[in-house]
Amino acid sequence: MKYTSAMINAFRVSPLRVLAVAMAMAACVHGKEAILFLSAHPDDTDGFAGTAYLLKDKYDVHVVDLTRGERGLGQAGQDDASTGYRRTQEEIRAQAYCGTTLHFLKEVDGSAAAGDRPVYELMKILLEIKPKAVFTHWPIDNHVDHAQCSALMANALRKSGLKPERYFFEEWMRQTRNMVPTYYVDISGVFKHKLKILSFYECQNKNNYLLRMTEKRARWRGKQRVPAVEFAEPFTTWDGRPIKGGVLESLVETAVAPGAASVDITTEADLP
Ligand SMILES: [Zn+2]
Numbered sequence: 397m398k399y400t401s402a403m404i405n406a407f408r409v410s411p412l413r414v415l416a417v418a419m420a421m422a423a424c425v426h427g428k429e430a431i432l433f434l435s436a437h438p439d440d441t442d443g444f445a446g447t448a449y450l451l452k453d454k455y456d457v458h459v460v461d462l463t464r465g466e467r468g469l470g471q472a473g474q475d476d477a478s479t480g481y482r483r484t485q486e487e488i489r490a491q492a493y494c495g496t497t498l499h500f501l502k503e504v505d506g507s508a509a510a511g512d513r514p515v516y517e518l519m520k521i522l523l524e525i526k527p528k529a530v531f532t533h534w535p536i537d538n539h540v541d542h543a544q545c546s547a548l549m550a551n552a553l554r555k556s557g558l559k560p561e562r563y564f565f566e567e568w569m570r571q572t573r574n575m576v577p578t579y580y581v582d583i584s585g586v587f588k589h590k591l592k593i594l595s596f597y598e599c600q601n602k603n604n605y606l607l608r609m610t611e612k613r614a615r616w617r618g619k620q621r622v623p624a625v626e627f628a629e630p631f632t633t634w635d636g637r638p639i640k641g642g643v644l645e646s647l648v649e650t651a652v653a654p655g656a657a658s659v660d661i662t663t664e665a666d667l668p
Contacts, residue, residue, distance in 0.1 A: 430456040430525040431643055433496075433565075434518065434532040434549055436508060436541035437465040438487035439597040441494075442610045443565035443572075444531055446583025446590040446629050449494055450647055457496040458525055460518065461487060462545055467505040469599055474505075482599055490596035494589075501548075508541040510548035518552035522560075529561035529643040534575040534632065542567055561642045563631045569613060577630035578638055580621035582649035583614065587627045590614075622654050635663075 431451060433444055438461055441448075448457050464480040464487075466473075473479030484500070491498040499521055501514045508514075522530075530553070535546035546564065553559070563579075566572045583590060591607055600606050614627035621628045630653075633639055644650045 428454065428456045429528040430458055431529045432458040432460060432522070432525065432527040432531070432560075434460045434462065434530065434545050436462045436533065436539065436545050437468070437505060438483045438490070439465065439594070439600045439606060440533070440542070440567055441490060441597075442590075442594055442606065443533070443567050444629060444631075445494065445593045446586050446614070446627070447565075447581045447631070447644070447647075448496065449586045449589045449593070450581065450583065450649060451643065452495045454646065455528070455643065456525070457494070458499065458521070458527070459491050459494075459496045460499040460501060460521060462501045462508050462514065462548065463503045463505040463541060464500060465505050465600075479599070480505075483597070486596050486598060490593050493596065494593050503541075503544075505541065508544045510544045510551055514548055515551045515555065518548060519556045522552055522556045522558055526558065527560045529563060531563045531565055531631070533567060534564040534572050536574045537567060537572050539567070539571045542571060561639050562634050563639075563644065564633070566613075566617075566630050568609070575630070575632055576636060576655065577617075577620070577653045578632040578636055579644050580617060580625075580628040580630055580651050580653055581644065581647060582618070582621065582625040582627070582651070583629050584618070584626040585649070587611075587614065590627075620653075621651050623651070 433448060451457060465483040466480040468483060469479040488498060501517050503514055530549060532549045533542040533545040535543055537543045564575065566575055594607055594610055597606060617630050618625045618628040631644060638652050
């Protein structure tokens with residue numbers, strides 16, 4: 397299709413936006429609908445692996461890593477690129493086990509930015525798969541790469557014109573702060589698979605620390621769920637409101653957090 401200036405003017409937006417809309421319209425929807433998880437580092441899967449595993453039969457699950465975790469093993473491993481290579485191989489094995497499609501945005505661990513290049517790369521993926529739902533890190537996170545992911549997703553969605561359901565997951569509790577869960581997903585039935593997925597991140601699991609902390613956190617979140625379960629993963633939405641009939645609510649394992657309704661979700665539109 398050729399895009400004339402008249403067509404572009406008709407949209408009253410940039411040629412890039414016209415292209416984005418055209419690609420979205422042209423994308424073939426066949427088979428399962430897609431969902432997408434964007435995380436900063438390969439092992440950030442610990443924020444959502446159980447839920448992704450629960451959803452993988454129903455949806456075409458895509459995982460996008462902003463970086464390859466190049467700084468995860470010290471300066472020498474970053475300088476000779478061995479860490480990035482090793483963690484890429486670990487992530488490929490982990491996502492193969494989970495049955496997802498893996499993408500890398502090739503930012504550098506510790507210096508990631510939601511700049512034009514990664515925004516464009518993510519936008520291309522979004523337009524290709526037209527996800528029903530997207531998940532990423534909660535914006536308040538003291539790891540700069542995690543925080544960048546939410547800005548990156550917001551910008552890529554805005555440029556794409558797509559409006560999928562938007563969810564946020566929790567990373568380490570000492571990093572993700574002030575996230576009030578809207579949903580708790582019971583991952584007890586698939587927890588052994590979550591641990592298996594995380595076990596592929598060998599270089600980040602010294603003394604089994606990654607798996608032990610993940611188990612502790614999942615137990616803690618499981619106790620908060622109503623009714624309580626052995627293991628849970630928390631998620632929230634952009635404004636704390638549950639998304640009726642959404643991807644997470646398609647799981648019988650999902651419970652709406654009892655505190656969700658108490659979050660002040662007033663916007664200017666609600667004011668008298
Ligand atoms: Zn991380």
